[in-house]
Amino acid sequence: MIFDSVLLSKEVEQLYLEGLSKKAFNPSPSNQAADVNIDTELGWTAGERSETHDVYLGTDYNDVKDANTSSPEFMGNYDVNSYDPCGFEYYTNYYWRIDEKNFVGTTKSNVWSFTTVAPPAVSIIGSWETGTTHTEESGTNRALVFIAHVEDDDYPTINLTSASYGGQAMTKVVEEVVSTGWWWYQIRAYVVAYILDEEGIDAADGGSFSVSWNQAAPDYVAYSSVFLEDVNQTVLTGASASNTSTSGATIATSALTTNDGDMVIAAATCGNSGSYTLNNGFTEGTDQTMGNTAAGATGYKSATGADETPSVTHSNPNRQVIIGLVVQSSM
Numbered sequence: 001m002i003f004d005s006v007l008l009s010k011e012v013e014q015l016y017l018e019g020l021s022k023k024a025f026n027p028s029p030s031n032q033a034a035d036v037n038i039d040t041e042l043g044w045t046a047g048e049r050s051e052t053h054d055v056y057l058g059t060d061y062n063d064v065k066d067a068n069t070s071s072p073e074f075m076g077n078y079d080v081n082s083y084d085p086c087g088f089e090y091y092t093n094y095y096w097r098i099d100e101k102n103f104v105g106t107t108k109s110n111v112w113s114f115t116t117v118a119p120p121a122v123s124i125i126g127s128w129e130t131g132t133t134h135t136e137e138s139g140t141n142r143a144l145v146f147i148a149h150v151e152d153d154d155y156p157t158i159n160l161t162s163a164s165y166g167g168q169a170m171t172k173v174v175e176e177v178v179s180t181g182w183w184w185y186q187i188r189a190y191v192v193a194y195i196l197d198e199e200g201i202d203a204a205d206g207g208s209f210s211v212s213w214n215q216a217a218p219d220y221v222a223y224s225s226v227f228l229e230d231v232n233q234t235v236l237t238g239a240s241a242s243n244t245s246t247s248g249a250t251i252a253t254s255a256l257t258t259n260d261g262d263m264v265i266a267a268a269t270c271g272n273s274g275s276y277t278l279n280n281g282f283t284e285g286t287d288q289t290m291g292n293t294a295a296g297a298t299g300y301k302s303a304t305g306a307d308e309t310p311s312v313t314h315s316n317p318n319r320q321v322i323i324g325l326v327v328q329s330s331m
Contacts, residue, residue: 022047024081024098024109033114038090040116042083047107050100055083057096064095065111077101090119090330119329120230121302122263128226128285128298132209136166139229141330142198143236146170146209149269149288149296150190151220153181159214163194166204170194176242176321180271189319190218191269191296195327198233220290224298228263230330238262238326241310245320250279252311253324258303261329266299266310266322274316280309 026045029036046053058064058073067073075083081098088094094116098109125137134144144165152158157177163170175192196204209223241253256264266282276297278284285298301308303326310324 022049022100022107024050024053024100027096027112029114031110031112031114035117036088036114038088038116040088042085042096044081044098044109046081047100049102050107051102052077052079053081054099054101054106055096056099057083057085057094059092059094061095061111061113064097088116090116092116119261121261122228122230122327122329123302124300125227125229128224130222130224130286130288132211132223133207134209134225134227135207136201136204137227139227141229141231141233142201143228143231143327144170144196144201144225145228145265145327146194146196146225147223147267147296147298148190148192148211149222149267149290149294150218151187151269151271151290151294152190152218153185153187154215154219155186156215158188158190158218160192160211161214162212164210165196165200166206166208168196168200168204170196170200171236173237173325174240174242174323176244176323178244178246178319178321180246180319187271187319189269189271189294189321191267191321191323193265193267193323193325195236197236198231220294222288222290222296224267224286224288224296226285226298226300228327230261232328232330235328238328240323240325242321242323246318249315249317250311250313251320251322252279252309253322255307255309256324256326258305258308258326259329260303260305262303263327264301264303264308264310264324265327266301266312266324267297268312268314268320268322269296270294270314270317271319272314272316274314276315277313279311279313282310
């Protein structure tokens, strides 16, 4: 536009405002908003005389800024000033813009941004239980962890070959065994962890566990279990580790890599009766004695992204085993 005289400052301001009024403005979520819910709907105030709105959305600023109606960032043209993306990813930066359209042409908005909320942390539903029954707990994105502790002197080496909950097969995550004695007579301590996802829990018929061993039932055995929620259903578990000892009161696994929101589970078995102390900030879940001759304990810790090391100390140790596993958050 060319003018044949110098414009007054008020005239320049008016032309500027008229240009702005054609743009979409007042975005919701507000520009650079943080901790936005993943179910949020996008909204804006329409520019003056706009008829329809082209919506652009993505995770790269330049891609959104330069996008056109042939780009993957183009979400469509709408005659209302809102757009429902049907869910965002957790803890992700998003960029978006609105192009206002009318019979004259198209007016691009600025590129706006927001960051979605971090995923909810894995948490315990109800409480730890001992034995082979555990009533189903209600929750979202659940997982069920099942632990077995054994002291046994039969041959071959003890192994829990399968476990199920309400008829639904569970997945073995990690196990460990240690033996002491002589070549003709071995006494073994054993611990194992199984897990079941939301689909399996939902399909379970009743709240009982069934187990199968590679030999006759162990001499001494104890079971424990816990329901968790806000667990990643694509990959339930992350890092895991185990360790054995035939001397010393304290035993630990190697450090386990975690992400913020994960939960670390620890479980240990000792061939002597006595009590366990959980180390490194872990909270005790269960502490059981088996036939006055052996002991088993479980524990847990909410992770913040730092490496975590499951560790326990027994009051009357001989042979010990420990396992640790990371249950991943729903990020």
